[in-house]
Amino acid sequence: MTRAAPFLAIARLAAIEAIRRPVFLLVSLSSLAGILLLPLLLHYTLGDSARIIRDSALAFHFLGGMLLGTHAAAEGFSRELRRGTAAAILSKPVSRAGFFLARAAGIAAALVLFSLAALAATLLAVRAGASDLRLDWTAELPGLLALLAAPALAGAWNHRTRRPFASAAFFLLLGLLLLAVAASACFSTPLDRLAFPHNFAWEILAVGFLLTLCLAMAAALAAALATRLDPSPVLLLCAVVFLAGIAADSFLGPHLSGSALARTAYAVLPNVQAFWLVDALDAGAAIPGAYFLTATAYAAAWSAAVLAAGAASFHRLEIA
């Protein structure tokens, strides 16, 4: 067995444990329902429906992912300590840093799965509501059916096998949404008769990828803070740090040239604006590959620094 086997086993379990929490399904269902219902709820958009749906869907994605990532990282870690499973695992040949990083990787994997589902729902919703004149049911209907069928099928499976409902419902939801995109791709859009691959706004995926990086940064911060704090203060601190990150350009930008303190704060705070590139889509500009690389490197470096601090903190934590 490879040296990575313990890391992968812990990461996989952390991801599954996160997805098995009812709150994960609840937040996922709420966010995805919010995205998929947008085309049905929006009226009188003056030709701007596609943009409004896309921006709102990405906002649902961001808020839902932020809540899921920080909650799963903080509450999951605290539960491992409380329930004693952390002690049981650390009495095996597993280093503390390995345990901490594997758990963080597991939460990131769960977030990626949520992001996949949210992006599938966003593609369907944007296509369904692209026209003010007519709803595209070939996109809306498969999405709504996936949303309804997943919990129903998971309920039946739970009744039959007694296996966890929440994770089954989430995985079914993800699978059915991807299937819905594939099914919908077989149909042309109703008004302008665009066929695959032009019947979907695929450029949303690029923005979604950057958004997912930002969510992973939030989860990394929550995991690091959870080594010393209870879940509630962790969620509060994450919210404060990322709100400050969103506003950093506005309130720190003017002082960057004159103040070392401002420059330090600007470097430490997560630059959320760098990951919200919806405006670039509005301008019709393609996001350059170099930007993706820079943003990915920034997210990786920021997360690595935060996780290193978390691992150092966990290394000295006493597990009573």
Next chain:
Amino acid sequence: MPPSLMNAIHAEHLSKTFRDFWRRPRVDAVRSISFDVPAGQIFGLLGPNGSGKSTTIKMILGLLFPTAGSIEVLGASPRSTAVKRRIGYLPEESYLYPHLTPLETLTFYARLFRLPPDTARTRIDQLLDMTGLSHARHRPVGGFSKGMARRIGLAQALLNDPDLVILDEPTAGLDPQGTRQVKDLILALVARGKTILLTSHLLADVEDVCHQVAILFNGRLLAQGTLDSLLTLKDKTTLTFPTPPDPVTLQRLLESVRAALGADPELDHPRQALEPYFLQIVRDAARRQSSDLSGAAPHPPLAPFLRQRDGGTDAAPAR
């Protein structure tokens, strides 16, 4: 040979003080205790609740850090992952992921030890058989009784065929058959040269299996030594013989003892222990009714990988 190599665990003036948020001392859980757990023996750590047993075990496992003193486990720091590869630990509470089945739980722990898949599969099957959980291998452990959870906890503690087995209240929640099985298992492991450190509130269980004990109270070590050295009443002698057929013979015997020693002897009939008596009754009843006992069978087979010596022969229980 240095003491640390002869002893599986060597603790010297070990202390642990828990502190509050402001780093002020909150409680002295362990106060300057020193003890050695000799390799290849069963060592019992005894004491009432709050005496410092679990804190000591967590320091041995590297989960808590001593405030003062030092500790060596298998000749190295307790935080070394190489050492942990040779330790099996059964926690006081069976810390399990409730949604995992026994099969998934043991597979997870096998991956932590990086056991080759074939070895892991064989050991998991054998341990599930040994603990009587084969029939429940696909049921989530969250729905298990405390006894069943202990069994799965015991299975995970033995998965790596450890040199040092640390058992925190190993018989808690088990029925008498399960308790006997655990005690037989402990004896079989020691016969293979393993070292066992156990804590228990059930003193009869400790007395049945332990070579040495240490008694903790309020974080302090009050007594330590072999059971013989601690419990034998050197100024008394018991003589057991068949009950005489008539009272006159008995009176004559007592008179001669009285005349020889100048003291009144105590007369009593020896009693068998409750545990073997109870187990015999249950086994007889089960045999008559051919009924399945809940949990493990009265004499479940020991997992073959735990029976074999390094040379491949079976080991018999030591006591």
